[in-house]
Amino acid sequence: MAVSNLDKSKLLSPEESKKTFTKIHDDLTRPLKNHYGFKLWVLFIGLALMVSGYAYFIQLRDGLGVTAMHDYTSWGAYIANFVFFVATSLIGMLISAVLGLVGIKWITPVARIAEIVAVAFAMWAGLVIVIDMGRPDRLLNVFIHGRFQSPILWDVTVVSTYVMISLLLLIIPMIPDMAILRKSMTTLPKWQQKLYHFLSFGWAGTDEQYEIMQRAVRTLLILIVPVALAIHTVTSWLFAATLRPGWDSTIFGPYFVTGAFVSGVAAVIIAMYFFRNNYRLRVYLNDNIFNNMSKLLVLVALVYLYFNINEFLVPAYKMRTMEGAHIHELFVGKYAVLFWLTQLLGLIFPIVILLFKNARKPLPAMVISIFVILGAWFKRYIIVVPTQQHPHFPIQNVPETFHTYVPTGIEITLTIFPIVGALIIITIFAKLFPVISISETAEEKGVRRETLYE
């Protein structure tokens, strides 16, 4: 990110500088004007909005009874979805802060994509919770009457804080780009030019401004690490603060955080592949970056695998009555197929396959990432749902349907919708702003600063 010290000796001559900059600028701003398939995509999004809008209307009108949730399984696909969204949003912290602060160079073209994914998923994490509410009109009560003792207040606080920091981490490093676009994109609609003008915050590219910006970014990068850890640790505590088998675990915090990195890296690889092809950014999002991101995926997946072994093997060795029943259900019982598919296709096979160099090329890496992210979603489902079918008191004298949980059509629709919703936010960002930083890419190629704002 912006925290990079430029090597003066690598600077290009003024003429070359101008030529290189023009090329980079044109490549990266082309998608803002028009790109292949955009209208088709908007049409798809419009249809998805209509279908889900109708589904949500029915849920609002008839209440949460239209879902399959009931007295026993009162947290279903919606909450699994919430955990998944919070998880995926952590990628912003991993790429920008962890890799950025240790000075890893290859992240420059990925950083903004990761931050856009983070903002989109964090924003929707909050909305997914609203979908799970029977009376969303009472949402404000959480803030008005929220108790410090309740994990819900901590959750709401930490999610909104994370959204704010991620948003700042997205727009502050973008200030120089906005100054460039303010001058160059004169053919775009007036409101869009005004937006660039506003978001450039009077940027003139002076040394003092660069210094202030770097200070702001560095502060945020340090701040986002504990906040991101907090957001997912608090999410995990919503479960781990209970005594229920499968949730009553001391490693739930790190277990969730490491799992979050897996789905986040996979999400960014998929987004990278899409931008590489549709935005024709092959030169920038090249094989080398896919190679590096795939290696990163293997690393985080290995750490997550380690936590999985701890989370399942230790209770499985002891088989304490209630835990034992839960583990039995996961390993060989009702949820066995889902459990092993998730662990094998979503975690173990990807780790093994990505060890081969050819698998780390863009297309195979993207296909594997899709498996990883599907695995990540169903893993959340396996964490949330089966535990509730082992209440402390045996299930008796209740309707037969209470013994199982299968999401209804409306539930599935409203579970998929937030994913489309996150894609809508990503689409808007990627349509208004360059997905790769123009100024940083140019400066890394040796373009002089004065060339940028001429």
Next chain:
Amino acid sequence: MKYHTKYISIISGFFLLFFLCGSTLTAQDTGEWAIPGGVELEENPTEATPENIETGQGLYEQHCKSCHGTPGENNPIALVPQPKDPASDAFQNQTDGAIFYKMSEGRGPMPQFKDLIAYQDKWYLINFLRSVGSGDYPGADSAATAGADTLNVTAVEMAVTLEKQAPASEGEDTAYIVKAKVTDKVTGLPAAGIPVGFYVQRTFGQLPVGEAGKTNSQGVASIQFPTDLPGDSTGNVMLIVKIDDESLTGNTEYSEEIAWGEPTIPVNLLDERSMWTVRSMAPIWLILSFLGVTGGVWLTIFYVISLIVRIKKVGDKHREQHA
């Protein structure tokens, strides 16, 4: 080889020891169950009416069946000594008084029901136990006429007195005695053999206190009142004395608030700061943690926003200078 023999002899020595100990213990438990003299002859003061037998059956299912099994099916659980099937001859050959004593005192795996089942209820239970047997048991004939003395009494007058007995010797505590004197309302004579129960009112029912029993020949039944019962803030408890025979009329129930309990000041868990109360009663450390962490993070965020404002100001100044 030599060592092996040595170890084997040591180990077998231990085994022998265990067997010896085991058989001694078993012998103690399965030996004759001595019944104090006189108790054996005690008679069932209640009648074997269908209602009483039904009450007894309910009690049997609640307290006894899990070990003694279904009467007549000889399916008690495996314990040492073996619980007896109530329908068996071995069981029925005991007197009512002996059954009552064993039920009250317990021994080994047989629990004590002295305070768990009320005096009257124990006799109902015996009514049920007799109903499952052949009808041939010691004292079966006299049982038919049992309570003949008390049956003569139809109306009673009960007077309850409270006494504090000074300790007989140094180091002993004062004894608190509750006495109930029952007289026949018709003749004015003391009524003997009237079952009297002593209770203390608790939140969810009446707690039997002391040894319930029947009035003696002077018409008096008494108990020593326990000194460790929690009372209200001044130590008051509600004493209830009842004649456990519904057929009798007159003042068969007596209650009085007495200050013989331990003063107890109830603690409302919601009065203190805790995790389970309303927001304003949250623990201070929790409020401080929340506000501290959230405040710290948001102050930093506002600082970063102020930096954006500074970028804008610096830019404006720069443009003015170059304009």
